[in-house]
Amino acid sequence: MDCGPTCLRMIAKYYGKNIRLQRIRDLSGINREGVSMLGISEAAEKIGFRSQGAKLTLNQLKEIDLPCIIHWNQNHFVILYAIKKDIYYIADPGKGLIKYTKNEFYNSWISVHNNGSSQGIALMLSPSPQFYEQEGDKKEALDFSFLLRYLYKYKQLVIQLFVGLGIGSLLQLIVPFLTQSVVDIGINTRNLNFIYIILIAQTMLFLGRMSVDFIRSWILLHISTRVNISILTDFLIKLMKLPMSFFDTKMTGDIMQRMNDQKRIESFLTGSTLNTIFSVFNLVVFTFVLAYYNVNIFFIFLISSVLYTLWVIAFLKRRRKLDFKRFDISSKNQSSIVQLIGGMQEIKLNNCERQKRWEWEHLQAGLFRFSVKSLSLGQIQQAGAFFINEGKNILITFLVAKSVIDGQLTLGGMMAIQYIVGQVNSPIEQLLGFIQQLQDAKISLERLNEIHELEDEEPVGRNFLHELPSQKGIYLNNLHFTYPGAGNEPVLKGIDLNIAEGKTTAIVGMSGSGKTTILKLLLRFYLPQKGDIKIGATYLEQLGFGFWRNQCGVVMQDGFIFSDTIAKNIAVADDYPDISKLQHAIKVANITDLIDSLPLGLNTKIGAEGNGISQGQKQRILIARAVYKDPSYIFFDEATNALDANNERVIMENLESFFKGRTVVVVAHRLSTVKNADHIIVLDKGQIIEEGNHTELTEQKGAYFHLVKNQLELGN
Numbered sequence: 001m002d003c004g005p006t007c008l009r010m011i012a013k014y015y016g017k018n019i020r021l022q023r024i025r026d027l028s029g030i031n032r033e034g035v036s037m038l039g040i041s042e043a044a045e046k047i048g049f050r051s052q053g054a055k056l057t058l059n060q061l062k063e064i065d066l067p068c069i070i071h072w073n074q075n076h077f078v079i080l081y082a083i084k085k086d087i088y089y090i091a092d093p094g095k096g097l098i099k100y101t102k103n104e105f106y107n108s109w110i111s112v113h114n115n116g117s118s119q120g121i122a123l124m125l126s127p128s129p130q131f132y133e134q135e136g137d138k139k140e141a142l143d144f145s146f147l148l149r150y151l152y153k154y155k156q157l158v159i160q161l162f163v164g165l166g167i168g169s170l171l172q173l174i175v176p177f178l179t180q181s182v183v184d185i186g187i188n189t190r191n192l193n194f195i196y197i198i199l200i201a202q203t204m205l206f207l208g209r210m211s212v213d214f215i216r217s218w219i220l221l222h223i224s225t226r227v228n229i230s231i232l233t234d235f236l237i238k239l240m241k242l243p244m245s246f247f248d249t250k251m252t253g254d255i256m257q258r259m260n261d262q263k264r265i266e267s268f269l270t271g272s273t274l275n276t277i278f279s280v281f282n283l284v285v286f287t288f289v290l291a292y293y294n295v296n297i298f299f300i301f302l303i304s305s306v307l308y309t310l311w312v313i314a315f316l317k318r319r320r321k322l323d324f325k326r327f328d329i330s331s332k333n334q335s336s337i338v339q340l341i342g343g344m345q346e347i348k349l350n351n352c353e354r355q356k357r358w359e360w361e362h363l364q365a366g367l368f369r370f371s372v373k374s375l376s377l378g379q380i381q382q383a384g385a386f387f388i389n390e391g392k393n394i395l396i397t398f399l400v401a402k403s404v405i406d407g408q409l410t411l412g413g414m415m416a417i418q419y420i421v422g423q424v425n426s427p428i429e430q431l432l433g434f435i436q437q438l439q440d441a442k443i444s445l446e447r448l449n450e451i452h453e454l455e456d457e458e459p460v461g462r463n464f465l466h467e468l469p470s471q472k473g474i475y476l477n478n479l480h481f482t483y484p485g486a487g488n489e490p491v492l493k494g495i496d497l498n499i500a501e502g503k504t505t506a507i508v509g510m511s512g513s514g515k516t517t518i519l520k521l522l523l524r525f526y527l528p529q530k531g532d533i534k535i536g537a538t539y540l541e542q543l544g545f546g547f548w549r550n551q552c553g554v555v556m557q558d559g560f561i562f563s564d565t566i567a568k569n570i571a572v573a574d575d576y577p578d579i580s581k582l583q584h585a586i587k588v589a590n591i592t593d594l595i596d597s598l599p600l601g602l603n604t605k606i607g608a609e610g611n612g613i614s615q616g617q618k619q620r621i622l623i624a625r626a627v628y629k630d631p632s633y634i635f636f637d638e639a640t641n642a643l644d645a646n647n648e649r650v651i652m653e654n655l656e657s658f659f660k661g662r663t664v665v666v667v668a669h670r671l672s673t674v675k676n677a678d679h680i681i682v683l684d685k686g687q688i689i690e691e692g693n694h695t696e697l698t699e700q701k702g703a704y705f706h707l708v709k710n711q712l713e714l715g716n
C-alpha cells in the first residue's frame, strides 16, 4: 500500500535528501486503497521534483533519464534504475533489488496496447533547484531512549535487578574453581570430606542463584507489564488526538497490527534483553577466566564469537524487509477478518460466502508464502551459526584433550575449561535471539513512532479559545473543499452561508451534493482548502477542538452505538449519568416506551454485545445522546429518516421546543423534517442553488419544489 510513497522516498534519497515517508504519504493524498500515479506526481512536485507521467513503449523507456517510477503489474509501483543489455534493474519497495529479463519486464510493465504499440506507464522525475534548497527531514530514528523514559519510573527496581545480576554472576563465577578443586584436590588426595564440603558449597551456590533468578523474574514481570500498558495507553491517547482524516487513510487492520506488534517490545523487555545483559556480563567475566586458563583457547573463542556475530548481523537487512511484508499481510488479514464478521449480513444476503472466504484464503496463501521465506531465511542463518559454534566447540575439545595428554593441563583444569566453554556458549547463542528481538522491537517502535510523529488535531503549544463569542451565528464564507486523495473532485465549491443564531437551518439536496461534508467541516473533521468558517466574529479554527465539539449535539448518519447500557449510551461522556437530564433526553427522543418494555430498563445492554435494536431505535438513542448534552449547536444528518411517521411527528414536536434558542442545522430529505425550518438551502454539486423558507421555495417551483414534489402531492 505504501509502495508509491516509498518509491518517491527512495528517489529523493538517491538525489541526497531524506524525506519522511509520512510526509510523502500526506502530500500524495494517500487513502485506504493506496496512492495513484497522479498522487505521487503531486507529492513529487511539492518536494521539488519536476515530474512527467507518460505512456511509453519499451524503446522510448530506454531514452529517458533514470531512475523513474513505473507502474508494475497494474497494482504496484517500483523504480527502474538501470537498463543494461536488455536486463532491467528494478528496485522494488517490497522485494529489494531485482533484475528482470526483457520478457519478464515486458509482462509486468506493459499495461496498454495502443494502435499496435504496447505501452507501460512511467513517471519521470528530475530534481529542480527548489529540491536542493529545502531541508530534508531528520532521520526517523526512534532510539531506545523512548523505552528508557518508560523505564525511568522503575529505576529502583531496575537497580535491584542489576544487583541481582551481579550476585548471580559472582556465584556462578565460583563454580569452575570448585569443580577444579574437587578433581585436583579432593580426588587426588582421596579426601572425601573435602569433596563433601565442596559439594555442599556448590548446592548452596545453586540455591542462591535459583532464588536470585526467581526474584528477578517477578521484578521483570512487574516492570514489563506496567511499561507495556503505559506504551499502549500513550498510543491510544495519541490515536484519539489525531484528526479524522487519519482514519480515512488507515485501515483498521493497520492500527490493530501496530498495537499487536507492541507485544514484541514487551517480549524484548521481559524476555531476552535482561537475560542477555546478564549473560553478556557472564560472558565477559568467563572469557577472562578462560584467558587465565588458556590463551589459545581464548583466542579461538574470541574469533569464532566475532564471526558468529557478523553472521547474524549480515541477515538483519533481509529480516527487516521480510518484517515489513509480514506487517502488511498481517494488517490486511486483520482488516479482512473485521470485514468478514462486520459484513456477515451482506455476505449471506448476496450469497458471496465462497468469494469472501476465497479472498481470505488468498491472503492466507500470502501469509504462508511469507512464512516459508521467513523460515528458510531463519534456517540458513541458524545453520551458519550452528557450524561456527560447533566448529569452535570441537576445536576447543581437541585442544584441551591434547593439552591434558601432553601434560600441560590437569584433568581438573580440563573440566573447568569445558565448564567455562559451556557457560559462555549459551550467552553467545542467546545473542542471536537477542539481536533479532532487538531488531523486531526497533521496527515495532518505529511503527509506533510513525503514529506518534503525526501532528495532533489540537497541537500542544498553540493557544485556542475556550469561550464562545457573544454573537453565536455561524458564517461560511466562500468555502471550498476537496477530500484528501489525488484525483478527488471538489465537493464544495464556494459555499456562502449564514446560519442564524437560535434558528433552524435545513440543508437539502441530491445524494452526494455535499450536505454531510458541510457538517463535517462545521465539526472540524477536515479543514477547508479555501474560505473560512466563523462563529460570530471568531474564526472556527481559533476555538479548541474539544471545546467546540462540546458545544455541539450531533447525530451523524453512521452514528455508533457502543456495547453498553442504554443509559451509558445516552450519557457517553459522564461516568455517572445525571438522572433528570437522562429522563429529559429520553422524553424528547420518545424512547420511554422502549425502555419501559425492557426488564432492565435503562440498564439494558445494547450494541455489539447486547440486545439488538432497530434502526429507528438506534436513531432515537442517538438523538437522546445529543439532547442529553444540552448543547448550544445542533447538527442532525438524516437523524429521523428511519423513524415511522408517528414517532417522527412526536419527536419533531418535542424537538421543536428543544431547538428553541439553539442554533440548529438539519440535513434531511424528508419534507416533514425541513418544512418548519427558518431557513432552507438547496445544495447541488457543492453549490447553493436556492435558499429561503418552505413557502418561498415552494412558490418558486424550482429545485426545492422538485426535490419534495412527491411528498407535497401526498400532502405530507
Ligand SMILES: Nc1ncnc2c1ncn2[C@@H]1O[C@H](COP(=O)(O)OP(=O)(O)OP(=O)(O)O)[C@@H](O)[C@H]1O
Binding pocket: 248, 483, 484, 485, 488, 491, 509, 510, 511, 512, 513, 514, 515, 516, 517, 518
Ligand atoms: N472520505 C471521503 N473521501 C473521499 N470522498 C468522499 C468522502 N466522503 C464523501 N466523499 C464524496 O463527497 C461527495 C459528497 O458527499 P456527502 O456525504 O457530503 O454527500 P451528501 O450530500 O451528504 O449525500 P447523502 O445525501 O447521500 O448523504 C460524494 O461524492 C462522496 O463520494
